[in-house]
Amino acid sequence: MKKLPVAIIGAGPVGLATAAHLLERGLEPLIFEAGPTAGSAIEQWRHIRLFSPWRFNLDAAAVRLLEAAGWETPRLTALPYGGELIDNYLAPLAATPAIASRLQTGAKVLAVTRAGMDKTHTRNRETTPFIVRVEHVDGEVRDHTVAAVVDASGTWSTRNPLGTSGLPAIGEDAAGGRISSPLPDVTGRDRASFAGRRVLVVGAGHSAANTLISLADLAKEEPGTTILWTVRGPSAEKVYGGGDSDGLPARGQLGSRLRRLVEAGTIELHTGFGISALKTLDTHVSVEAADGRTLDTDIIVPCTGFRPDLDILRELRLDLDPAVEAPSQLGPLIDPEFHSCGTVQPHGAKLLAHPEKDFYIVGMKSYGRAPTFLLATGYEQVRSVAAALAGDQTAADTVHLELPETGVCSTDAGTSCDLPAASTPVTVGSVETGCCAAPEPVLIGIPTGLAHGRSGEV
Numbered sequence: 001m002k003k004l005p006v007a008i009i010g011a012g013p014v015g016l017a018t019a020a021h022l023l024e025r026g027l028e029p030l031i032f033e034a035g036p037t038a039g040s041a042i043e044q045w046r047h048i049r050l051f052s053p054w055r056f057n058l059d060a061a062a063v064r065l066l067e068a069a070g071w072e073t074p075r076l077t078a079l080p081y082g083g084e085l086i087d088n089y090l091a092p093l094a095a096t097p098a099i100a101s102r103l104q105t106g107a108k109v110l111a112v113t114r115a116g117m118d119k120t121h122t123r124n125r126e127t128t129p130f131i132v133r134v135e136h137v138d139g140e141v142r143d144h145t146v147a148a149v150v151d152a153s154g155t156w157s158t159r160n161p162l163g164t165s166g167l168p169a170i171g172e173d174a175a176g177g178r179i180s181s182p183l184p185d186v187t188g189r190d191r192a193s194f195a196g197r198r199v200l201v202v203g204a205g206h207s208a209a210n211t212l213i214s215l216a217d218l219a220k221e222e223p224g225t226t227i228l229w230t231v232r233g234p235s236a237e238k239v240y241g242g243g244d245s246d247g248l249p250a251r252g253q254l255g256s257r258l259r260r261l262v263e264a265g266t267i268e269l270h271t272g273f274g275i276s277a278l279k280t281l282d283t284h285v286s287v288e289a290a291d292g293r294t295l296d297t298d299i300i301v302p303c304t305g306f307r308p309d310l311d312i313l314r315e316l317r318l319d320l321d322p323a324v325e326a327p328s329q330l331g332p333l334i335d336p337e338f339h340s341c342g343t344v345q346p347h348g349a350k351l352l353a354h355p356e357k358d359f360y361i362v363g364m365k366s367y368g369r370a371p372t373f374l375l376a377t378g379y380e381q382v383r384s385v386a387a388a389l390a391g392d393q394t395a396a397d398t399v400h401l402e403l404p405e406t407g408v409c410s411t412d413a414g415t416s417c418d419l420p421a422a423s424t425p426v427t428v429g430s431v432e433t434g435c436c437a438a439p440e441p442v443l444i445g446i447p448t449g450l451a452h453g454r455s456g457e458v
Ligand SMILES: Cc1cc2nc3c(=O)[nH]c(=O)nc-3n(C[C@H](O)[C@H](O)[C@H](O)COP(=O)(O)OP(=O)(O)OC[C@H]3O[C@@H](n4cnc5c(N)ncnc54)[C@H](O)[C@@H]3O)c2cc1C
Pocket: 009, 010, 011, 012, 013, 014, 015, 032, 033, 034, 035, 038, 039, 040, 041, 042, 045, 048, 049, 050, 051, 052, 056, 107, 108, 109, 110, 152, 153, 154, 155, 156, 157, 183, 312, 362, 363, 364, 365, 373, 374, 375, 376, 378, 445, 446, 447
């Protein structure tokens, strides 16, 4: 077992950080990334600005690898766009010889199990290697034998359905061709799909707000563009926030702007609209509410949040919180009904453990359906997990998050993570930073936005 590598599923920021920590511990990572490059999920939202500054988006072990390769540290107080996180951090990290030689792209993990045994077999389970079944870019499916598995595959590829009750609306799958990605770049690279068309935005989170405002900008230049917006709740007040009196000015600004666009009729808001069915017709899709109302649209933007893909883990013995689908000890700590990302306690291998020894879910996926995940938390998770896999239980159990108590979000973008700016120096790699910059108003937010990723207030 000791000679076998540790499989990492996903080369997002947390997967790559896991590899960096494993390498420091003398373990051999083998990273499988479904997309063509590292950071493939973030690639889909490269036009969105992060709400936490650089210094909280960098992993210390990854920075050590990068610095050895002559990397230039970005300005740690600046807020990068998703694209910058890739271009200035993830891509250079993935290109370091230590990572590049252990990263397989175009490698989609289909399933994880123990060699020669299904979930029901107990004897010798803990000393039996894992099998990771991977579909490679050439279409070939191969089984890889590994000593441990760290699932850092995120949740981006499994959005919540449009339908109410957690199920897809009837006809939702068939309407797939008319449903966009959750955060399309409507004024940029995806413009052609939205210009001059009827667009329906579904959801009451801040990704809905941001997409709606971007669509309004598009409509100014492309007059045929019609913007429809449905929320399940009786009003959109929650999204508008407190306007001028909002404690968080940027959120107030965003909300006020949205409210004005709705009042001016630029955006047609339909409240209490729980989607029950979609009918795909030749020219458009007809969206039906549970109360019988219908809306015709050309394209739908689903701002309904995300959930973890647990199918690939079917043969493993997991212990998940029944509500949030995070590891069960972590669930209550991150429940978005009680916590924002800044109040989540730091946690490591112990809390993330499952009955399946040497298997961990980390990163965005470890939070299940909760939208409060922060990269900084994920980096501490994987430092601890790498220590645990290396047998250094003391280091694994000594969990510390190098974050000030006030949280890490320097902007008040109206996300679930909208705590005040940090004021304590923080060390990232060898770079000690001072107090972060004054909050910059940024009109972006984390797309899940809502407690438990519900698609609208109930
Ligand atoms: C719009 C947006 C803004 C955000 N802003 C911030 C912010 O400002 N600060 C912050 O701390 N957090 C932010 N987050 C939250 C979170 O930090 C990010 O989602 C981050 O990308 C999570 O990193 P990850 O490595 O866990 O997952 P991901 O970045 O999603 O990476 C997972 C990787 O796994 C790959 N993968 C998926 N399935 C498979 C499979 N079966 N086999 C192989 N590979 C697979 C994917 O292609 C992807 O590359 C934001 C999230 C979003 C969506």
